[in-house]
Amino acid sequence: MPSSSTARRTAADDAVQNYLDRLAAATSTLPPAERSELVQQITDHLAAARADARADGLPDDEALVLNLVEDLGTPEQVAAAAGAELAPHTPPSVGLEIATVSVLAFQWLVVPGLGWVVGIVMTFFSTRWTVGQKLLAAALPLPALLIALASLGTALAVPVSGRIDLVVRVLVGLALGTALTFVQARHLVRAAHRDTSHPH
Amino acid sequence: MSCMEPGDATKVTAQLRRGVLEHCVLALLRTREMYTLDLVRELARVSGQSVSEGTLYPMLTRLRRDGKVTTTWHESASGPPRKYFALTDQGRGALETFVVGWRDFTTAIDALLAAPPADPDRAATAGPVVDATPRKGP
Numbered sequence: 622m623p624s625s626s627t628a629r630r631t632a633a634d635d636a637v638q639n640y641l642d643r644l645a646a647a648t649s650t651l652p653p654a655e656r657s658e659l660v661q662q663i664t665d666h667l668a669a670a671r672a673d674a675r676a677d678g679l680p681d682d683e684a685l686v687l688n689l690v691e692d693l694g695t696p697e698q699v700a701a702a703a704g705a706e707l708a709p710h711t712p713p714s715v716g717l718e719i720a721t722v723s724v725l726a727f728q729w730l731v732v733p734g735l736g737w738v739v740g741i742v743m744t745f746f747s748t749r750w751t752v753g754q755k756l757l758a759a760a761l762p763l764p765a766l767l768i769a770l771a772s773l774g775t776a777l778a779v780p781v782s783g784r785i786d787l788v789v790r791v792l793v794g795l796a797l798g799t800a801l802t803f804v805q806a807r808h809l810v811r812a813a814h815r816d817t818s819h820p821h
Numbered sequence: 822m823s824c825m826e827p828g829d830a831t832k833v834t835a836q837l838r839r840g841v842l843e844h845c846v847l848a849l850l851r852t853r854e855m856y857t858l859d860l861v862r863e864l865a866r867v868s869g870q871s872v873s874e875g876t877l878y879p880m881l882t883r884l885r886r887d888g889k890v891t892t893t894w895h896e897s898a899s900g901p902p903r904k905y906f907a908l909t910d911q912g913r914g915a916l917e918t919f920v921v922g923w924r925d926f927t928t929a930i931d932a933l934l935a936a937p938p939a940d941p942d943r944a945a946t947a948g949p950v951v952d953a954t955p956r957k958g959p
Contacts, residue, residue: 655882662857662878665904669858672900692865694873702876706883 636686637667640696647700655707663693718747718813722806725761737762749813758809764801768794838868841923843880847889847916850908854893857881857904881906889915 644663648656670689675681693699721743728736740762744755772794776787845867849855855863860881861874884890889912894902908916 659878668901669903676899693875698873699875703879706879
């Protein structure tokens with residue numbers, strides 16, 4: 622290969638790299654996966670267009686690249702199109718809310734009390750719940766707690782006729798507490814989902 | 822009378838083109854797979870001078886994510902392997918739905934634009950239908 626041809630290719634390569642660098646800078650606010658896919662698409666676009674030009678016997682020089690880049694639009698235009706197109710289609714994430722509800726509902730099974738505190742702290746980070754819903758989330762362990770206290774109270778206050786009676790009371794209490802917690806948790810997760818489709 | 826700026830007509834056309842562009846992709850792919858570069862250039866041509874080729878890639882990405890198109894790589898004689906777009910069954914379904922909707926829509930709009938005003942009294946004051954285009958706010 623003559624050196625002049627090498628020099629021309631380098632100038633064209635530099636022009637490509639310059640555009641890709643500007644595109645990378647303009648798309649810095651896009652999610653990383655979207656950003657790298659877009660930069661890859663534009664990289665492929667320019668490489669293929671240059672290969673087409675060579676196949677047609679046209680010079681693959683800086684002027685060609687500058688033309689190709691002009692047809693692509695400015696990096697800012699491409700970035701704006703990506704922002705408008707992709708942002709509304711990222712799936713609504715209610716993962717935080719589901720995790721929070723799980724921590725609060727199942728805290729009895731891990732470290733009672735500590736899980737409650739952790740769950741309440743987690744509600745502060747939710748952007749999908751209103752203050753009222755956050756309070757309801759914080760109150761998730763309450764039905765189970767109240768029923769535990771109530772069965773303890775009745776066990777102490779009312780004379781128990783036998784072990785079977787005590788076991789039945791505790792089981793009924795557990796079932797009620799679980800059901801209430803479940804209804805409350807379902808309401809909260811639905812509320813988080815609703816907020817994604819009807820923002821207020 | 823609304824004062825229509827010279828650029829407004831092209832702006833309206835550009836918006837209309839923008840709105841149907843994704844279905845133009847599906848229509849272009851109806852009979853054959855298309856190589857990305859050809860597809861993007863064809864689309865930019867369809868959507869007029871105002872659309873830059875690079876701005877079409879995010880739409881293609883979304884169509885792929887929505888499952889309306891798939892991409893495959895094919896070897897190329899003149900350079901690196903090339904990505905081809907093809908229509909999926911879901912994309913074909915979306916296109917058929919669009920075609921039906923488009924026909925109904927254009928029939929209704931054509932009728933609206935062509936019809937003389939229904940009320941003769943109002944017609945005298947309201948003027949031709951063209952003047953009823955929404956005005957820009959202050």
